[in-house]
Amino acid sequence: MMRIRSRGSLAWRGPLCAALLALSLAACADKGPSRYQGYAEADLVFVGPDEAGRVTRLDVDEGDRVKKGQPLFEVDADLQQADVDSAAASLEQAKAQLADLQASAQRPQEIEVLQASKRRAEAALELSRIELGRQQDLYDKKVGSKAALDTAQATFDQNKAALDEINKQIEVGRMGSRDAQIGAAQKAVDAAQASLEAAKTRLARRKLAAPADGSVETVYFRPGELVPVGRPVLALLPPDLIKMRFFVPEPDLNRFKLGTRVQMSCDGCGGGVAATVSYIAEDSEYTPPVIYSLDERSKLVFVLEAKPDEPLKLRPGQPITVEIAP
Template sequence: MKRIFVIALLAGIALAALPFLFAEKSPRPYQGWVEADTLFIGAEGTGRLERVDVQEGGTVAAGNPLFKLETSSEEAAVAAARAALARAQAELELAEAAQKRPEEIDVLRASEREANARLELAKQDLDRTRVLAERGTATQASLDAAIATEAANRAALDNVRSQITLAHLPAREQTLRQAKESMAAAKAELASAQAALARRAVAAPAAGSIETLYYRLGEVVPVGRPIVALLPPENVRIRFFVPETEIAALSLGQPVRVTCDACRPSDARISFIAKTAEYTPPEIYSLEERAKLVYRIEAIPADPATLRPGQPVDVAAGARP
């Protein structure tokens, strides 16, 4: 009787265990962490920090100001470039204008009228002398003198008119070209000085959270050193590693489930799968024995605001898309 009871008990236990034995095992989650591509933003030159427009832990919209360095030297360079441009503009206008001033041209026109009057008088004198010579009351010498006087006055008039024409002409072509080139160079220098001034104030290249401020107001920032660490939400990634034997079950765009100790579960999609294998990194810890060769995989979280860089997570693969 006792033996029958033991057999019946073992049979009941076996029947109760059958659902667990044949049930589909849930996939083992992969260990990983939250990775962030932080933007380290600084100025192109050195200088004293004059203004900081953000705070650590705060957020900033794309295009909003982050900080500004002192601008006294750059403002002086802009002023000097503007003065040089004004000087080049004046030189170009002078080269393009008439070579003589209006007052000088008025003097030439008066000389023209005088020369013209002398020529008319010489013409009349020549006509009278020619008539007298034909009548025999004037000598040939008088006629020759009258002809010479008329020719001299005509040449004098032509000379004055040539001076007036020359006075209205601009400078020589070479001088005019040089003035235009100086004007273009002055414009380029002004644009360069204005660009250098604008670069002293830096705006956010993308929306995100302010992770770190490395300098405070009044401190001198060396060239090439970051002043603000900015983390855009789209730069947050989930990085995990998958054994070589399981890599075939994953594909780009496949959804995964991300869980951690201090956050609510969230979704992500695989955005990168390494082509080559590597050894298990030291950041991965597990009580089970893992394959030595693994593949690095990255996933884009659907809600990056719930995750913090460096946070360890567990990633469970979902169905293929």
């Protein structure tokens, strides 16, 4: 589970932001309209489990730099492992039921064999019928024995039963419901397989890795602590989510467009950082009330953002000065 939240902007939207805007306008008055004040801002990536659980292992700490795919932490997975075992057992059961139905289904070749057996049984029944009639006639004429008549009758009954059995086998083999049962069993196997894959995915997500290169800014839960649903275990700061946010008076706005190259300077930046304008606010903002002049108070400023070429030189909340690159 990952969420992204902006860092650095909330702390500067109050009195401190007002002071920055005041400095911006003062700088414009003293040094011309080419220098603008602002601050560095960043979007944090919050990393946490999909389900509640207790942290069992923490592989990083605040301030650590991590690479994409590097293990971050692990949450207890007893319930998820039990779900995997249960899903695996259900899959094996569904496969066994499918195999049983497939084994008992009659193939067309087997039906042909039964048809041949039926013809043989019909011939045997007809022969036994003739023999039974002959023995009955002899017995009626006091020529044949009762034992011979009984044997002929038993043979006839046996052949008749054999023919009935074969007819039933052919009927069962031709049942249309057999294919439907096999199809339903196959779907049950597919559903059990999907449940197993879902259970394995839930189990795998109990071990979280870094979604991108970055630095660990804050650790909220440590081993032994219970993480509620929807809460992150740590906050990660990827360098590509660091940006510059600065303020431009309305008269100077036409100097900027998306893609404009700017140069940023700040304390400890070591020569400044080049950047590209990536956002220009559509709506203006009034200068803050800390500026008491009626003329200054009526001025409007626009918020701009720029992506730095070297984001690691900046820290969220750091004051910066921006000017258009020559």
